[in-house]
Amino acid sequence: MIKKLKRIAKQLLAVPAIRKTYEGATRGVLEVGGSSRVGATLYGLLGFVTFNREQWAVLSGRRAYYRNLGRQRRTHVELRRNVHRLEKGILMRPRRETFAKDYVLETVEFYVRAVRREADAPALDPSELAWAHDVLTEYFTVVTAADPVVDRARAMFASVDAVPTSGTTKPYPHSSIPASGVTYEQMLALAHQRRSVRWFLDKPVDRDLVDKAIAVGRQAPTACNRLPYEFLVFDDPDQVRQVASIPFGAAGYAHQIPTIVVVKGRLDSYFSPRDRHVPYVDASLAAMSFMFALETLGLSSSVINWPDFEPLERTMQKKLKLAPYERVIMLIAVGHADPTSLIAFSQKKDLDVLRAYNTLEP
Structure with a gap:
């Protein structure tokens, strides 16, 4: 039903007169809503569904x-x-x-x-x-x-009685950390090696490899060490099909994904709304480390776009039986890359576009 409505909307917007009217109305609303916090409040009252789930x-x-x-x-x-x-x-x-x-x-x-x-x-x-x-x-x-x-x-x-412990899980000198031996050139090579792969071999993914990659992911920095996320891993073919069919971003290749991971954030880790964005930041840091680790284990991955779109959110919440405070951060397709498949070149922005030093006014 959702995909049908989306197709109808695309067909309507393909009509020049309808598209021009839609774009004009959208710009008008954004001029008011984006002009001030008062305008944003008015927009929130009229378009409450947009942000109501969050x-x-x-x-x-x-x-x-x-x-x-x-x-x-x-x-x-x-x-x-x-x-x-x-x-x-x-x-x-x-x-x-x-x-x-x-x-x-x-x-x-x-x-x-x-x-x-x-x-x-x-x-x-x-x-x-x-x-x-x-x-x-x-x-x-x-x-x-x-x-x-x-x-x-x-x-x-x-x-209270002391719990079993080695007595070593406490702050320690940085000098005691063993050097990994990984050079910058090796790290850069790994970053170039990790490409978004959408075509996989018909070969199951070893769960032990997934767990090893998650063990790397959990070492990513996280606010106050709360780790407000979970990795939901699906490798049963029928369940993979059900989950992969929900996001728009997997259209066209979802049918051959061997394993799909839903990275879920938990907002019940916080007592204040000031921290409402932390699960997205922490989970994304962990997900990137997870994907780098997959590469070292002979596996490839692709992040599947997950926009905050109410019909899809509702479908995913029902399918995964998510609590209201559990938010899907992203989905990640995992598998053994088909060596004959193509990958996008994906030219990155120049450093001068991405980076600026000392931008404060004198």
């Missing part, structure tokens, strides 16, 4: 965030955020004698709650608790000045 996702995510505080989960984003804030305080130069007084007690409360729930009904990723334990231990080691808030947090932390 608004719903943000509000639903905030509601879920607070509801989740009382639930047992595989991962606790509020704990992850605060522990990473402690890490940043520990590595600061110069380090303050006492810091994190406004959130260390909350952090310990999150930790104690997770430990006690884990003891009752194991479900949490053990590495998350171990990391929280080691960072909190380090915090109370380096913050020695007497302070009622810190002392209370320290006593609460000591009141």
Whole structure:
């Protein structure tokens, strides 16, 4: 139905008079809506459907965030955020004698709650608790000045049994990182090697290779180490067909995609609307690392365009059973490239177009 309506719209816009009228009306609306925040507000009232799904996702995510505080989960984003804030305080130069007084007690409360729930009904990723334990231990080691808030947090932390840990998941010297040995020339070659491939061999993709690539992707930077995304991998032929048939961007080649990955962002990782764009940024950083890793493993990929188009959003939400606060960031086709297929040249912009230095006015 959606594709039929799109075809009809294209046919109508092919008529010069209709196209001219449509473009004129569109420019008129944009002149008003794009002129000021007042104009944008008026546009929002009249065209609320355009942004309503994102608004719903943000509000639903905030509601879920607070509801989740009382639930047992595989991962606790509020704990992850605060522990990473402690890490940043520990590595600061110069380090303050006492810091994190406004959130260390909350952090310990999150930790104690997770430990006690884990003891009752194991479900949490053990590495998350171990990391929280080691960072909190380090915090109370380096913050020695007497302070009622810190002392209370320290006593609460000591009141629970220690979780199994190696004691090493805490800030460490940069000099201890082993050099990868990857040169700039090799990295540039990998960037040139990674091309958007749309034609694949009729050959299944090893799940172990996908997992290895995701392991690289998760090392990408992410705000407060929350990793507000998930990789939904489909390699069953029927399920691949169902998912790949939804986006417009896979038209013409969806039928021969061996594996398709839906990168999903989670807005329930945030308590404030100020962070509503973070899942898109973090997931995209992880996706790029994921695709580079695929290349090193002999696999190719192609990002499938996913515009914020209400009919498609609704179809995908129903198909994947997504919560309102779960947003599709992108889809990625994965497979073994057909060596006889063509790829686009895709000329990139010159550096002088992409880059500018020191643009502030004197």
